[in-house]
Amino acid sequence: MxxxxxxxxxxxxxxxxxxxxxxxxxxxxxxxxxxxxxxxxxxxxxxxxxxxxxxxTEIGKMIRDDGKSEGKTEILIKLLSKKFKDLPQEYEEKIKKLSSEKIELIATDIFDLEKVEDLEKYF
Known part of the structure; x- marks a missing residue:
């Protein structure tokens, strides 16, 4: 052809x-x-x-938003792991289930957290 x-x-x-x-x-x-x-x-x-x-397109926007949300979650987990030396797996799993708004709230409050258990108030 x-x-x-x-x-x-x-x-x-x-x-x-x-x-x-x-x-x-x-x-x-x-x-x-x-x-x-x-x-x-x-x-x-x-x-x-x-x-x-x-x-x-709508799907393009959804994929982009999902990627941003996953990236924020991964960064937060890394920061919390560094801050508390060892972030328990159960906390990682709970964090991965949080909304983007909650992730941002924890990130904003990270300097106010004194112990890993302080994360409980976000779950």
């Missing part, structure tokens, strides 16, 4: 077409499928353009 437009240009057209779908569920399915294909077979231009489009 021969074409006058490049694979990259066809890819970009596919991204733009999928992004123009109004039904969010269908759009999500199309973008997810395109992501899998681009990750496996896409060139650098296609991947870059896809990331630009994908990052402004």
């Amino acid at each position: 021969s074409s006058k437009i490049s694979k990259s240009e066809r890819t970009l057209e596919g991204i733009e077409l999928a992004n123009s779908i109004e039904d969010s569920a269908v759009k999500l399915k199309c973008l997810t499928l395109l992501y899998a294909l681009f990750d496996k077979f896409g060139d650098q231009i296609s991947k870059k353009r896809f990331k630009e489009v994908f990052s402004v």
